Amino acid sequence: MKSLFVTGLSASLLAACTANPQEPSSQASAGSAAGPKKEISISIFDRGQVAAEEGSYESNRWTKWINENSPALVKWVPVPRNEAQTKLNTLVASGTAPDLIWEFDRNYIAQLANQGAIQPIDTYIEKYSTTYKNYLKEHPELKSYLTMEGKMYAVSSVRGMDAVANHAMWIRQDWLDKLGLKAPTTIEELLEVARKFRDGDPDGNGKADTVPIAFHGNSVAIIRALFFTSENQWYVEDGKLQFSRTMDRFGDSLAFQKQLFDEGLIDKEYITDKNFQRSRQFWTTGKSGIYMGSWNMENDYRDLMKNVPGAQMVPLEPVASKYGKNGLYQETPPSILTAFNSRMKEDKIEASIHFLDWVLEKGWKPLKLGEENTHYKLVNEVPQTIDSDKFRKEVSYAGEYAVMNQYMPKPEWFPVMAASDDISQAYAKEKSKSLEVALKNKYRRDIAYSPSLPEVSQLIATFAPLAQQIEAKVITGGASMTAQAGMEEIRKEWKRLGGDNVEKLVNEWYQKNKEQLQ
Structure with a gap:
């Protein structure tokens, strides 16, 4: 299954999946032909972008469209973007975390795995998936990011270049x-x-x-x-x-x-x-x-x-x-990592995998682009926004629901994709340049991902707020604390909390996993 956007956007593919998001389509009845849909819950970042007239992150035109068209009934659980991990930790601790939990941070997913809050899904993907199982074969570069201690704990799709740039x-x-x-x-x-x-x-x-x-x-x-x-x-x-x-x-x-x-x-x-x-x-x-x-x-x-x-x-x-x-x-190849709550039973796991297959195959397109001839039209197989204000209000927040996607835009698309008004066109040109500039110099990342050892996660979780306090003193304290003095305090705290031992464990891990960390 090659990415649907690598060589251009096919009008026929889009036409098949851009039913009016406020009206049930034939896909809904097809998805429920074998019986009632299973309800699943999924976390979502609340970025404060849903206009009041659109509803809320829990209920809007797109959540309704998803439930009408996908093979599952989805309950979305918003968590504030800037406090996502704190909120998710609270939900996990209270036993009320959603079925599917996602984050961009692999370390956080590894932390949940170490805590037993999420479960391995290798056998379930093999048993229930079609689309994603084939997708993984085409994108083997994802596997190491999704695997912890030899088991696969999350699913993800490959980022487009616009999502690699940050x-x-x-x-x-x-x-x-x-x-x-x-x-x-x-x-x-x-x-x-x-x-x-x-x-x-x-x-x-x-x-x-x-x-x-x-x-x-x-x-x-x-x-x-x-x-x-x-x-x-x-x-x-x-x-x-x-x-x-x-x-x-x-x-x-x-x-x-x-x-x-x-x-x-x-x-x-x-x-x-x-x-x-x-x-x-x-x-x-x-x-x-x-x-x-x-x-x-x-x-x-x-x-x-x-x-x-x-x-x-x-x-x-x-x-x-x-x-x-x-x-x-710059981001690593996988996009968001979606993990499965360890409390999930197999019937919900099956429903979730069918939902993810649907999103990856076709559900993501309307969520990213909107409705054809309402929010965009195809120009040389490139989706062009019809009204930027309408898109901003009605569609821009919807991409959050596309937990996996195959969206692969190119810089030269942006002027075509943008609305025809002067401001939209002017920004599209700068946007094209910005993406090229953002990817021009490679971001230094010596290892593909950080160690997922519980000792590391625990130390960093304890150490980070202490380091932040010291850093704030350095920055705002004038002559009272130099950067050098602040670094001495930071290193002292690191050692006090067991940093030397963690460094030893990390380097043992590095030597053991060096080849797959390239």
């Missing part, structure tokens, strides 16, 4: 032009441009009110990546694995973050701006000139254009540090 930087080209500046290519140039944005009144209002750098989402990871480090990855140094948060490079990233804070180049309240609404407002109202977020920031672009019609938001390539130029965070 973090990105944007810059106001009109601000650069106004101040006679060039796009920065190094850390030093980035600092200099940010200072000019702070002091040069680029918005022309005669006030010193600009916040040069704004964040969206986990943008601190972008700063880390510039120094070839992260918060929770393991890197190979001198033939051994070392934990990123204890390495010198991490200290360099912390020092840079502190410098940005001390010089007023980032918002003083960014640490407490948990949902990044304040930071996003700086960008969309034209008060910031550098934006650290994801490669696709369409809503932010549109809101900026409404507030500042002459703004030019363009992608910015990662700048080089003393370590060289690293790509910003």
Whole structure:
């Protein structure tokens, strides 16, 4: 089963699965021909994107469409995106977790496996699946990510290039032009441009009110990546694995973050701006000139254009540090990993596998694209959005329900896919460039995935909040704590919690699994 989007989108394939999402189709009756549908429950990230008139994450046009067309009745269990693991842990502990639990984080799935909260599914896939079983044969690169201690604990589909790309930087080209500046290519140039944005009144209002750098989402990871480090990855140094948060490079990233804070180049309240609404407002109202977020920031672009019609938001390539130029965070081949609750009985497992087969084969298309001739039309086999506002309200949130998919868009598709209005077309061109820029430099990842040892998960879970507290002191504490002093405290906490022993276990694991970690 080759990906349906590799060579273009077939009109006949789409026509077969784009029945009006608010009306039952013949597929519904076909799916229930053998008897009543089984009810299953699935977690879903609540990103706050369902408009009030659309309903809620639990009930909307797409949840109804799924229940009418799929071989199961699905109850969706929303968990806040920024607190997903905490919420899921609570549900698991109380015995009320949904049947299917998904996350992007393999370490979290491994943690659930170690706890016995999820179950191996090898035999069930072999017994009940058709579509996914064949898909795995065509994509053997997925297997190692789904396997823990020799057993398969999750299912996943391959990411399209648009989903491999993740973090990105944007810059106001009109601000650069106004101040006679060039796009920065190094850390030093980035600092200099940010200072000019702070002091040069680029918005022309005669006030010193600009916040040069704004964040969206986990943008601190972008700063880390510039120094070839992260918060929770393991890197190979001198033939051994070392934990990123204890390495010198991490200290360099912390020092840079502190410098940005001390010089007023980032918002003083960014640490407490948990949902990044304040930071996003700086960008969309034209008060910031550098934006650290994801490669696709369409809503932010549109809101900026409404507030500042002459703004030019363009992608910015990662700048080089003393370590060289690293790509910003890029995802591994598997998309979300969906695991099966250990409390599930075989009849529900069977129903869930049939549902996942359906989603992977055809259910994902309307969830990603909407309804043909209502939300999109085919132009040279590429789906083109008819009305961007209508799509944004009625479809953009629906992709969350496509827990597996075969969506493989290409950069050159974006201008064709976009609506014909000027803003949609202007953004589509920048979006194409942004995807290419996001994938231009490879993101450093020394091993395919982190060790799933329970000792590692337990240590990191305990260590992370302590490290975050120290880091916050370093960044906001002025002269009271240097980055070097902060790193000494971080390393001290790591050792106190058993870091030396965990490193020993991790390196034994590395030597044992080195070949499949390439």
